Amino acid sequence: MRPGAFSIGAPISMTTKSLHLRIGIAAILGAAFLAAVAIPNYVSSPSNVGNIILSPVFWPYVLAGLTGIVGFGLVLTAVFSDLTVFDPRDEIAIPVGHAPWLRLAALAVIMGLVMVGLPRLGMVWTCMLAFVACAFLFRTRHPIAALVCAVVVPLLLYAFFAHVAGVAIPQGNFVRLP
Amino acid sequence: MSLMDSLAAGFALVGNVEAFFMLFCGLVIGVIGGAIPGLSATMAVALTLPFTFSMAPINGILLLLGVYKGGIFGGSIPAILIKTPGTPASSATILDGYPMAERGEAGRALGMALYASCTADAVSNLALILFAGWLASFALNFGPPEFFALILFSLTIIAGVSGESLLRGALSALAGLLLATIGLDLVYGTNRFTFGDPNMMGGLNFIAVLIGLFAIPEIIAMAWNPVAHLGKTRALGKSKVTLADYIGSFKSILRGSMIGVFLGSIPGIGAAPSAFLSYSEARRTSKNKDNFGKGEIEGVAASEAGNNGVAGATLIPLLALGVPGDVITAIIIGAFMVHGLQPGPMMFILNVDIIYGLFIGLIVSSVFLLIVGSVAIRGFRFVADVPKRLLMPAVLVLCIYGVFAVNNNIFDVGVMFAMGWVGYLMMRHRIPAAPFLIAFILGPLLEDNFRQSMLMSGSDPSILMRGPITWFFWTLTFITVFAITRSTLRKRVPLS
Numbered sequence: 001m002r003p004g005a006f007s008i009g010a011p012i013s014m015t016t017k018s019l020h021l022r023i024g025i026a027a028i029l030g031a032a033f034l035a036a037v038a039i040p041n042y043v044s045s046p047s048n049v050g051n052i053i054l055s056p057v058f059w060p061y062v063l064a065g066l067t068g069i070v071g072f073g074l075v076l077t078a079v080f081s082d083l084t085v086f087d088p089r090d091e092i093a094i095p096v097g098h099a100p101w102l103r104l105a106a107l108a109v110i111m112g113l114v115m116v117g118l119p120r121l122g123m124v125w126t127c128m129l130a131f132v133a134c135a136f137l138f139r140t141r142h143p144i145a146a147l148v149c150a151v152v153v154p155l156l157l158y159a160f161f162a163h164v165a166g167v168a169i170p171q172g173n174f175v176r177l178p
Numbered sequence: 179m180s181l182m183d184s185l186a187a188g189f190a191l192v193g194n195v196e197a198f199f200m201l202f203c204g205l206v207i208g209v210i211g212g213a214i215p216g217l218s219a220t221m222a223v224a225l226t227l228p229f230t231f232s233m234a235p236i237n238g239i240l241l242l243l244g245v246y247k248g249g250i251f252g253g254s255i256p257a258i259l260i261k262t263p264g265t266p267a268s269s270a271t272i273l274d275g276y277p278m279a280e281r282g283e284a285g286r287a288l289g290m291a292l293y294a295s296c297t298a299d300a301v302s303n304l305a306l307i308l309f310a311g312w313l314a315s316f317a318l319n320f321g322p323p324e325f326f327a328l329i330l331f332s333l334t335i336i337a338g339v340s341g342e343s344l345l346r347g348a349l350s351a352l353a354g355l356l357l358a359t360i361g362l363d364l365v366y367g368t369n370r371f372t373f374g375d376p377n378m379m380g381g382l383n384f385i386a387v388l389i390g391l392f393a394i395p396e397i398i399a400m401a402w403n404p405v406a407h408l409g410k411t412r413a414l415g416k417s418k419v420t421l422a423d424y425i426g427s428f429k430s431i432l433r434g435s436m437i438g439v440f441l442g443s444i445p446g447i448g449a450a451p452s453a454f455l456s457y458s459e460a461r462r463t464s465k466n467k468d469n470f471g472k473g474e475i476e477g478v479a480a481s482e483a484g485n486n487g488v489a490g491a492t493l494i495p496l497l498a499l500g501v502p503g504d505v506i507t508a509i510i511i512g513a514f515m516v517h518g519l520q521p522g523p524m525m526f527i528l529n530v531d532i533i534y535g536l537f538i539g540l541i542v543s544s545v546f547l548l549i550v551g552s553v554a555i556r557g558f559r560f561v562a563d564v565p566k567r568l569l570m571p572a573v574l575v576l577c578i579y580g581v582f583a584v585n586n587n588i589f590d591v592g593v594m595f596a597m598g599w600v601g602y603l604m605m606r607h608r609i610p611a612a613p614f615l616i617a618f619i620l621g622p623l624l625e626d627n628f629r630q631s632m633l634m635s636g637s638d639p640s641i642l643m644r645g646p647i648t649w650f651f652w653t654l655t656f657i658t659v660f661a662i663t664r665s666t667l668r669k670r671v672p673l674s
Contacts, residue, residue, distance in 0.1 A: 020345075023607055027349055034356070044368035053637045056363035056370055059625050060356070067352045074345050103401040111595045114578065118588050127575040134397070134571035138404045142565055153572050157579045165232035167583045 020078040027071025034064035106137050122172025127154035188534025191236050198546075200237045201539050204244020205546050209554040211245065212252025212264040214564060217573075219249025219265045221393050223509045225573065227385060227516075228580030235517035236532055240539045242513050246506050247299060247489050247543055250449060251551055254291040254482055255558050258284055267449030267485035270457045274470065274477030281473055282417070285555070289419030290475050291482045292551040294431045298483040300544040301435035302442065302490030306497075307537050309443065310526075313498035317523040322630035323642050327651035329624045332445040332501050334655045337613040338662040350604065351613035357382060358621025365629055377589040384512050386581045386593040387618055391611045392505070393577050394598025399605070400570045419475070427479035430460040434480045438487015443494045448504040448612075449485040456484025490540060496521050497533060501620065505612045508619055516584070 039060045049055045110133050117126035128150050135146035158177060161167040171177065192198070204226070211222025223245045230238030253265030258275035271291060278287040320328070333355075337347035360371045361381030372378040424431075434456030441452040460480030461470040470477045492503030500522030502508035514521050519529060526533055581594045604611055628642075635641035643652060 019607060020343075023346065023349065023609065038371065042373060043370045044363075046366050046368060049366070051632075051637050053632050054365065054629060056366055056368050059628075060359050060370065063352055063356050063359070067349065067356070070345055070349045070352060074349070077345065100402045103404075104398065107398060107401040108599075111598075115588070115592050115595070118578075118582075118591065123579065123582065127578055130578075131571040131575055134574055135568060138400055138567040138570060140565065140567040142568060145565070146568055146571070149568055149572060153575050154579075157575065160229070161579055161583050165229075165583060168586050169579075169582070170588070 017078045017081055020074045024071045024074030024076075024078060027067050027074060031064045031068030031071060034067070035061065039064065103137055107134070110134060110137070118170055120173055122175070122177075123170045124154045124158045124177060125172060125175065127157075184530045184534045185538075187531035188536075188538050191531045191535035192240070192538050196234075197237050197240055197535070197539065198542060200233070200241040201244045201543055202546050202550070204241040204246075205248035205543065205550045206244075207241075208245035208248020208250075209252035209255075209550055210248075212249035212268075213255040213554065213558055214264065214566070214569065217264070217396075217569070218392075219246060219253060219267075220505050220509070221396065221573070222249050223506050224389050224392050225576055225580065227389075227509060227513060228583050230513050231516055231583060235514075235519060236535045236539075238517065239510065239513050239532075239536060242510050243493075243536070243540065244543060244546070246510065247486075247547055248550060249506075250486055250489055251292065251295040251482075251547060252554065253485075254295070254478075255288060255554065258287045258291065258478070259558060265449075267453055267488070268481075269450060270453040270481035270484065271478055273457065273481070274472070274474045277471070277473030278475065278478065283473070286417045286419045286423070286475065287478050288555045290423055290427065290478050292548065292555065293419065293424055294427070294434070294479040294482040295486040295551065296544050296548045297431050298435040298438055298486035299489055299547060300541075301432070302439050302487045303537075303540040303544060304490075305439040305443070306490040306493050306540065310494050310498045310533075313494060314523040314526040317499050320523070320647065322627040322634065323644050324647045324651070326624060326627040326631055326642060327648040327655070328499065329501065329620050329627065331651045331655045331658070332495075333613070333617055333620060333624070335445060335447065335658050336616050338658055342608065344659075344662045346607075346609045347613050350609050350611065351617040354614040354617030355621040355624070357387070357614075358618045359625070364622065364626050377587065381622075382593050383581070383584055383587075383590045384515070384619065385584045386590040387597050388509055388512065388615055389577050389581055390594040390597025391601040391604075391615055392509075393573055394594060395601040395605050395611075397570050397574050398598060398602040400567070404567055423475055424479075427476045430456070430464065430476050430480040431483040433459060433463075434483025435487040438484050438489075439491040442488030442491030442503060445495045445501050445503045445616075447488075448492075449488040452488050453481040453484035456487070457481040493536075493540075497525065497536075498523060500525075500623075502616055505615055508612075508616050511619060 039057055043057045043060055045056045052058055110130055114126055114130050117129070121129075131150035131153060132146065135150065136143075140146045158169055162169045162177075207226055208219060208222055211217050211225075212219045223242055226242060226245050230241055233241070249265060250267055253263055253268035254271045254275065255264060257263040257268040257271040258279050261272055261276045263269045263272060275284075275287045275291065278284065333351050337351040338344045358381070360378055362368065362372075362379050363370055369379070434452075437456045437459065438449070438452045441447045441455070442449070457470075457477055457480045460476055461467050464470065464474070464476055466474055466476060488504075492507045495501045495503045496507045496511060500511075500520065502511050511521060519525065519532065577594060578591055581590050582588065584590060601611055604614070631641050632639075642648060
């Protein structure tokens with residue numbers, strides 16, 4: 001099977017049981033992290049708060065506790081169930097090969113570059129480049145139309161937001177638009 | 179203010195070409211957005227939201243309501259023509275709509291979908307006008323304990339019915355509540371999870387979170403599988419819906435509208451369950467029940483009436499209580515907030531002109547939907563031909579501009595991207611995003627009402643059950659948890 005092809009019916013999907021197990025463990029770990037690390041270190045509470053219920057840390061602790069309980073519930077449903085039902089949606093969604101993972105990584109890089117480019121190149125130019133990169137990442141069958149849209153769409157949006165809505169669109173350090 | 183005064187104030191606000199033009203534009207955008215598989219009504223409303231910032235509040239909200247209503251109907255077009263629901267609410271329409279299209283009766287099915295949608299929309303709007311004011315005047319008696327119990331009930335039902343599993347829904351809601359704690363503490367003003375960054379002190383921007391959750395995951399999904407959207411469009415065929423078809427299905431349309439109104443007015447249930455319930459009731463009572471699933475026009479009418487009956491009714495809890503009924507109204511609440519309006523019982527006193535202006539606009543929207551829908555049915559081929567691999571990059575660019583425009587802050591764009599990946603992970607793990615977003619919106623309100631209650635009572639928790647209203651909501655909450663848990667245990671397969 002070629003890389004990136006999609007396998008239907010291959011035994012590579014998650015069962016609902018393993019899905020619950022994964023989510024449940026993640027929730028328990030998340031709750032433990034919140035209770036042990038995040039809340040004590042990143043939630044400030046004035047020292048003169050006499051009543052714990054009114055303290056700024058009370059609500060996050062309650063939520064962390066409930067998250068742990070729900071995670072525990074998910075693990076319990078996974079452990080005490082003998083069901084290993086494969087969900088057909090997973091079988092369709094999980095591909096064979098590396099290409100989809102590489103495209104996901106490339107999209108993450110594009111998003112990172114957008115964040116870097118916005119204050120330096122300006123929003124219009126960054127968006128033009130992001131448009132082209134995404135269109136080719138998605139394997140467009142209309143490359144010329146993609147290039148035209150990559151120029152026109154950011155310019156039209158700039159015209160609306162900068163001149164109609166009065167938003168100060170970042171212009172960047174190189175080419176400035178009217 | 180008397181009813182006539184309120185109506186006059188509403189007319190004064192919307193009695194201009196601009197307001198109706200915005201409503202019309204909204205319907206056009208909504209129908210197109212709903213008709214493009216993968217775009218959905220929710221994404222269409224989310225992407226339109228940034229364009230409303232510079233508008234007068236009533237025009238912006240009418241634009242969004244138009245997108246909402248148009249999107250719900252628009253979803254039925256690809257459901258019938260390419261067997262792919264444009265919105266989840268149109269899933270039931272496939273059952274009989276697509277078999278009709280296969281028989282060459284797509285035009286007839288779409289015509290019936292349009293008439294059923296418009297009828298249900300009108301019934302739903304009427305229910306909104308009749309009940310919202312009454313509920314708002316009742317809600318004026320609510321204090322912090324009552325609001326706490328109400329919000330808790332809403333979150334419970336949203337978590338329970340949004341996805342396939344109560345536990346996954348609850349986890350999603352808890353994550354939303356946790357995210358809402360970021361920022362300065364409501365009472366003491368101390369930092370919570372801000373990590374010393376001034377951008378985090380006001381909390382995460384609501385619009386960045388919602389666009390991140392509902393638009394960016396679709397773009398990421400496109401990177402995962404760029405060819406998932408390809409499908410074959412059926413022709414409209416020559417047969418058209420007749421008056422006899424409409425009259426024959428009228429009972430199912432009316433029943434579906436009522437089901438939509440009832441389920442829509444309960445926060446969290448939304449249009450898809452309403453469409454399926456309406457469909458199954460129509461099948462149960464119809465004399466053509468054997469034809470259901472094989473291309474029965476009454477089935478199309480029932481499911482479309484069910485999902486459009488929700489559209490006006492979801493605004494009842496939004497306007498009267500300030501609690502969004504579904505994800506789309508959660509986005510619309512953002513438009514209210516951006517314009518400095520707080521939906522809820524006080525809005526019926528302080529901004530009665532906007533309330534009645536919306537009512538008038540909504541009544542007109544049913545007529546506009548008929549016009550826009552008739553054109554859209556014929557023009558669907560052009561919409562279906564929009565290359566999705568060009569559309570998604572355009573959506574990305576639109577998201578970047580729209581989110582930046584809220585606060586002129588690049589940090590918000592980063593929040594949107596981060597939430598996009600969170601939303602994608604949730605999608606992959608079948609954790610519903612709706613409870614997350616609604617909990618994120620209602621989180622500060624829930625905590626605020628809890629702490630106010632504790633301040634009122636000197637930290638005595640019994641205040642949370644202080645009277646019949648709180649008893650009522652607590653009972654509903656327990657019934658909801660019990661009913662969902664019981665139905666989960668009974669199903670057994672798939673697991674919860």
